[in-house]
Amino acid sequence: MAVMEPRGREVDQLDAVVPLAGDTPVSRTSRPVFTTGRHVGPGSAEPDSLMRRYQRQALAGDFLASLAAGGLAAVARFGAPGAAYLVLTLSLPLLWVTIIAAQRGYERRFLGTGPEEYRRILQAGLVMFCVIAVVSYALRSEVARGYVFLAIPATLLLTLLSRRRLRTWIYRLRERGLALQRVLVVGRADVVVSVIEKLDREPQHGLVPVGACVPFVGVEVSHVHDVPVVGDPGRVLEAVADTGAHVVAVVSHPDLSGQALRRLSWALEERGVELIVSPGIIEVAGPRLSIRPVAGLSLLHLERPVASGGRMLGKMVFDRVGGILLTAAAAPVLLAVALGVRLTSRGPVFYRQVRVGAGGREFTMFKFRSMVVDADHRRAALMAISDGNGVLFKLRKDPRVTRFGGVLRRFSLDELPQLLNVVRGDMSLVGPRPPLPEEVAGYTADAARRLKVKPGLTGLWQVSGRSDLNWEESLRLDLRYTDNWSIALDVSILWRTLRAVVKGSGAY
Known part of the structure; x- marks a missing residue:
């Protein structure tokens, strides 16, 4: 469970001994050193630049996958395709990347981790099939079914393989401690420990805890589960500056809710730092969660597991x-x-x-x-x-x-x-x-x-x-x-x- 140690140890005894800079890897045992009033640690350029590269390669891979699939379908169906199918084959990649973008398949929060990236590709495939069917009907120019039933599945398959290749690339970088976003975890110590354990156990998500803000009850602590405690929840902004955090994760803290959480989100927005809030619900997949706005409140709706129907x-x-x-x-x-x-x-x-x-x-x-x-x-x-x-x-x-x-x-x-x-x-x-x-x-x-x-x-x-x-x-x-x-x-x-x-x- 939690490893909560008295705060009396000197800084040079902390587990984090070397600050990160440039391409220096981040690891569980290589945390930034923190001293009062001194900013130590790199900027946010490295994970941002690598994720922008991921986005560009994803778009290029999707384009080439559709172009290759359309070409293979045209050759397999017609041998020597006519001008109309040549134009269609060259148009498919533009349509494909446009539909993926409309399905928010290039948003960074969905890239490189979790099933949502693949789910949006599959949704885009269904949409493209429907678009081709509707346009074909509207123009009264029926597209050969053999071409469609070859091109769309091949596009999906090649796109998924391309995204899988990108996943492998980014996972390997993260295993080396690169392309990781530094996270400051804020909340009760027991819940903070649980979040840190999960993030450390699954580094492929690209989040590494580098600091914690927990309320002090009776005795101050220096570390929570091997992560330095850099203050209480009242000094989140100072802790962000000290740690160079890219992300602030707020978990189960009554003083950081409502208007206080809103103000914190504004302050972090000005600093270019992301804010994520854990609702305390565990082991629930994204499709079962939705936000239901009611009377100015953002209520989290949890769908029941499917057992029939x-x-x-x-x-x-x-x-x-x-x-x-x-x-x-x-x-x-x-x-x-x-x-x-x-x-x-x-x-x-x-x-x-x-x-x-x-x-x-x-x-x-x-x-x-x-x-x-x-x-x-x-x-x-x-x-x-x-x-x-x-x-x-x-x-x-x-x-x-x-x-x-x-x-x-x-x-x-x-x-x-x-x-x-x-x-x-x-x-x-x-x-x-x-x-x-x-x-x-x-x-x-x-x-x-x-x-x-x-x-x-x-x-x-x-x-x-x-x-x-x-x-x-x-x-x-x-x-x-x-x-x-x-x-x-x-x-x-x-x-x-x-x-x-x-x-x-x-x-x-």
């Missing part, structure tokens, strides 16, 4: 169709693995186990058998040496795993038969980890919320460390998915799963 029907169709297609595509692998299990150890090819699905309903889950036949009976004797996370039983070197089973587990091939559970409707392609009945029996009220959606063949737990996660982290990821699932998130997780399986990280 059209979107849930869409997920069911996505799961069933995707399950059938993946089963058909994986049929040769399924047959090869089944033959390998049969030839390398005695016992059945499949391992059947009762798991708990949505609403607490039990079902039989299928896996390729990767252990000896009497593995369940030998589990009790191994409980004392479990490498699990306190709730789940796991062993890094489980003596019950067969040699061939070890290979299957390394690449998650033993889980492929769960595609049959997806096709049957017991599971989803993406969802929380399917729990055992004895695990569910010990669930708290929070953990029981995992059962509001179907368990998944993969999920956030699969792409975030798998067996290396502790129980609290696994539960947090499952609850995040339960409350914020979407088809776009499912597609993203499926793509990340492929990479996690190839690397074999956290699998044993």
